Amino acid sequence: xxxxxxxxxxxxxxxxxxxxxxxxxxxxxxxxxxxxxxxxxxxxxxxxxxxxxxxxxxxxxxxxxxxxxxxxxxxxxxxxxxxxxxxxxxxxxxxxxxxxxxxxxxxxxxxxxxxxxxxxxxxxxxxxxxxxxxxxxxxxxxxxxxxxxxxxxxxxxxxxxxxxxxxxxxxxxxxxxxxxxxxxxxxxxxxxxxxxxxxxxxxxxxxxxxxxxxxxxxxxxxxxxxxxxxxxxxxxxxxxxxxxxxxxxxxxxxxxxxxxxxxxxxxxxxxxxxxxxxxxxxxxxxxxxxxxxxxxxxxxxxxxxxxxxxxxxxxxxxx
Ligand code: MTE
Numbered sequence: 001x002x003x004x005x006x007x008x009x010x011x012x013x014x015x016x017x018x019x020x021x022x023x024x025x026x027x028x029x030x031x032x033x034x035x036x037x038x039x040x041x042x043x044x045x046x047x048x049x050x051x052x053x054x055x056x057x058x059x060x061x062x063x064x065x066x067x068x069x070x071x072x073x074x075x076x077x078x079x080x081x082x083x084x085x086x087x088x089x090x091x092x093x094x095x096x097x098x099x100x101x102x103x104x105x106x107x108x109x110x111x112x113x114x115x116x117x118x119x120x121x122x123x124x125x126x127x128x129x130x131x132x133x134x135x136x137x138x139x140x141x142x143x144x145x146x147x148x149x150x151x152x153x154x155x156x157x158x159x160x161x162x163x164x165x166x167x168x169x170x171x172x173x174x175x176x177x178x179x180x181x182x183x184x185x186x187x188x189x190x191x192x193x194x195x196x197x198x199x200x201x202x203x204x205x206x207x208x209x210x211x212x213x214x215x216x217x218x219x220x221x222x223x224x225x226x227x228x229x230x231x232x233x234x235x236x237x238x239x240x241x242x243x244x245x246x247x248x249x250x251x252x253x254x255x256x257x258x259x260x261x262x263x264x265x266x267x268x269x270x271x272x273x274x275x276x277x278x279x280x281x282x283x284x285x286x287x288x289x290x291x292x293x294x295x296x297x298x299x300x301x302x303x304x305x306x307x308x309x310x311x312x313x314x315x316x317x318x319x
Pocket of ligand 1: 073076077078079080081137138172191219220221233234235236237238239
């Protein structure tokens with residue numbers, strides 16, 4: 001994340017920009033098709049490998065989207081628990097940090113609180129599916145990612161929120177011994193994010209346990225993370241240990257750090273600029289030097305599915 005210059009954790013967005021061509025569309029379809037997971041899924045010893053191969057959800061197959069090269073998705077990361085250097089996350093998140101076993105807790109204003117191994121949570125869903133989503137970081141770069149996982153709504157249905165539950169607060173692990181970034185007090189760890197219950201119930205809100213038909217890698221938020229494609233990437237919190245149903249709007253990490261720049265909603269919006277840069281367009285990671293920018297779409301292209309959530313809300317004030 002790119003925040004004010006004098007802060008120690010600030011990384012200029014231009015610092016790490018690996019470029020590579022999009023993979024061939026046909027090769028991609030072959031790779032993520034029904035057969036691929038069979039090759040990869042169960043051979044990987046990862047608790048969250050449950051459910052592979054995933055089935056492609058026809059409603060989210062991203063007809064006009066070219067998925068970003070897997071090497072870029074797993075090599076260009078924001079994961080401040082490890083480092084602010086996008087190119088080093090991959091190495092640091094795979095040096096002793098264990099994501100198996102992984103316990104996750106669902107608690108707060110719910111009828112069915114639970115604390116369980118992530119694999120057991122996955123077994124309570126109806127299997128996993130693949131969806132191809134646009135992914136837009138607040139730093140004005142974008143990717144297209146074939147996620148595997150299940151709708152967040154499944155967790156809401158399992159938890160059975162009480163009537164006074166209005167928001168969901170998500171919390172990432174805290175392990176400074178194995179996550180070097182957490183030894184620096186630059187952020188009030190652990191990383192926290194939140195959604196309104198209504199947003200969380202939208203069909204697009206997704207819990208990812210895989211990418212490209214393979215269990216999600218540590219650097220991408222193993223073993224389970226949130227994906228909210230109509231919001232800036234920082235809302236898509238990684239490596240979740242706690243999902244809490246609450247009455248009040250949670251204070252999310254980036255809002256806490258820099259409230260004038262990052263809000264609670266963080267909806268992708270080309271008309272509302274970041275105080276220090278334009279949000280009207282985005283750099284397409286992997287698109288090559290000459291075709292690297294494209295206009296940013298309202299709600300990242302998901303306006304039809306989500307605009308009802310914000311009717312009557314001033315999006316300039318509620319950024
Ligand atoms: N979740 C945690 N726990 N820590 C982080 O630093 N970074 C966020 C989001 N989730 C972050 C996080 C930001 S700014 C982005 S853009 C995406 O993760 C990046 O996800 P990716 O590395 O899988 O592309």
